Amino acid sequence: MPVGARRGIVRKVPAPLRSAVKSSFTSVDAIRSATVVWAMGGRRNGPRHSAASMRRVVRVKGRHVHALMVEGATAWAAQARNLHILVATLEAGGIEYFCIRGAAKDVPTVAVPAGLRESAEQMLQIAFAQTPGYVGTASASESDMRPGEDDKSWRQLRRHDALRVAWYVTDPTQELVFGADQGCDLEFWTEDEGRLVAPRPNRVVEEVPADAPRHTVPQALFALVPGSYSTGTAQTVAEFTQPLAEDHLFPIDVVYTWVDDSDPRWSAERDAARAGRPGAPPQALHDQAANDARFTSRDELRYSLRSLHQYAPWVRTVYLVTAGQVPAWLDTDAPGIRVVDHREIFSEAGALPTFNSHAIESQLHHIEGLSEHFLYLNDDVFFGRPLGAERFFHTNGLTKFFQSKALIPSGPADTEDLPVNAAGKNSRALIERSFGTRIAQKMKHTPHPLRRSILADIELVYADEHRRTQHSRFRSPEDVPIASSLHHYYGFHTGRTTVGNIRYQYIDLAADQARRRLDNLLAHRNFDTFCLNDTVEHPDPDAQERMVRNFLDAYFPVPSRFERVDQDEYCAVGGAGKAEIRR
Known part of the structure; x- marks a missing residue:
């Protein structure tokens, strides 16, 4: 002009x-x-x-x-x-x-x-x-x-x-x-x-x-x-001036479970638990129950928190559940973050130490101060674009769950089952026992919308199975996936949860197409959430580390308020990249 x-x-x-x-x-x-x-x-x-x-x-x-x-x-x-x-x-x-x-x-x-x-x-x-x-x-x-x-x-x-x-x-x-x-x-x-x-x-x-x-x-x-x-x-x-019926008027928190696999004390405890009691044979475990890939940390938590800060500002408080560990980069004095030790939430101290996510998930509702409605995330789950609370919770309090197309295999749980399949079978057996219906679908690897009251009911109704899961130090064929499956189906049958929809992507980092899928994800940014998962050890862990790190740095370049960040180092990168609006 x-x-x-x-x-x-x-x-x-x-x-x-x-x-x-x-x-x-x-x-x-x-x-x-x-x-x-x-x-x-x-x-x-x-x-x-x-x-x-x-x-x-x-x-x-x-x-x-x-x-x-x-x-x-x-x-x-x-x-x-x-x-x-x-x-x-x-x-x-x-x-x-x-x-x-x-x-x-x-x-x-x-x-x-x-x-x-x-x-x-x-x-x-x-x-x-x-x-x-x-x-x-x-x-x-x-x-x-x-x-x-x-x-x-x-x-x-x-x-x-x-x-x-x-x-x-x-x-x-x-x-x-x-x-x-x-x-x-x-x-x-x-x-x-x-x-x-x-x-x-x-x-x-x-x-x-x-x-x-x-x-x-x-x-x-x-x-x-x-x-x-x-x-x-x-x-x-x-x-x-008044809130609407479509507004979420209740607080929503987030809970992460996290472990630092490089901590020598934690590694020694894990190795000792794998070996079993002196004089006793080592515990028989499935290959995916305790392999190193299951515990590998690449600072995914840092980037998952960035995704939360960037795309879900409606979250009230983030609770980080750990085995007495704190990431060196985490600012524990930042508003809206609290680190919770396993010892604060396990109802039976004899179940610790544990290296089983199912056991830890069974105790999340014991977190002091946790809101009734909360999201449970593993550190390998990320928000991919702006999302509202309505994606996970109805404004009347009902939670949503996201079913996968993958089916739970038929038959009872067996020692030869993959841990995820054995857990799904156990969840199905409990629902059949209580309600006479058969569940068939697994859940997507997304944030899990949960309610403390439902988790507390499960602990009472299925006391034996709950206690057995709590005391399983590694993933076991007897585990029940309380937070990632049973909560959703039990809540559905008692009128407190409902099926939801979410656009998500799951990427197995050991797969041949992992790099291509990461590149596509970065180029389009068109998924609500995504999961970068390890189930088996990669033949070239250093190359895999670089691939994941480069992707996460590009997708989530902005530090969250929970990080201790060298501001001069962050500002120095200004102008180096290519800007593009991505959906």
Whole structure:
């Protein structure tokens, strides 16, 4: 757009108002970049730079766009920043507005009376001229977004009453770009006989009195932001101040089980347990019950926590269940993290030490302070893109479970069975005994939505099997998979769980196609969750280590707030990578 044309638009606005909007925007951009993107990304004490020095030109869907480069960038923080900038710009220009629960559930939406549209566009053009951003229709793809400072963009969108505005953000590696998907919608409501009428349906009300009183509420009511962070305030009307039946009003925690296989004390205890009591023959174990691959750690936990922080900000507290171990990089003083020792939760101390995930999972509901609803993850499970709590829990409290196409083999459990198959058979036998129905499907390797009350009931109803599982130091043909199978089917038969759907991928790292599948996953980023699993030892563990590490570094470049990170080392990689929007 010619410079003269842009100046013509800006000159329509009185100079004092132009200055106020520019000043407000500059302040908002600096504050939100630091407070929302940096601090919420976990980098509270990092280097600060001017917005101009942090701008980058990145490639998105085949075209180049302007983006602000910030350490600790996350999808939800970028969206919170967009909402704050939009609201602050309208307020600085004296434009009447109110936030609503819009048509797109995960997109913050702001309504402006249609009679004020020209003024709102002028204010936003000033803001976009100050820091480049983009505007398009509410349904626009990345390729359809247009420069927000360009008067032509607004003229071409004049017939649309619902727009998407976004100031793009990228991380220092430029592996991630947060654009239109993390933008905000701007709706223009027409006035009809003293009422403002929405241009499209929303989830609460389609018209309000034009003179409806405005209420000041936290912006977090309209943008998904962790509860421990402040995001400022915004104006709305009474109808949009209350939570909806579709909102998750109960806390949701996450539990990880983790082990450091390089710890010599832990390794000695495992080897001693494998050998059995002095003078007694070693315990007979299936090859996959205690092989080294089952315990191998490549810092997957670090990256799984990054995925959680990046894509599931609605989680309240993360509990890390360990055998008295703590990762060296973990900041145990960070808000929202707590390390739990096995000794704190096992009901019978004689069952320890244990090297059996089934045994550890049987005790998770004993964690002090754990919420009724929580997700259980192994450290090799990752969130692949932004997800809402509704993927795992209904708002009325019912949990969901995700059945695999893989079937539990027929017949009773046998010593020759793979441990996972023996466990599935045992779970099936208990359900048949209690309810007379036959379960056939295994579960996907995803986060497991669980309820403490269901786990507590299982401990009482199946006391013998529960105790036997707790005391099994390695995976045994008698194990019951309490958290990963029995909980879901027992809850289903008692009216507390239901079948859900999730798009996930399971990658066996020892498979010939592992590298190709990892490359595809990185290129498209189109799965809700994925699991990188080891069941057998790889012939070239060093090559496998490099393959996995390179993938995880590229997929999750942004440190979480739970890490002790050398900020200078992280910032040094800025500009080295190729940025691309991936779904």
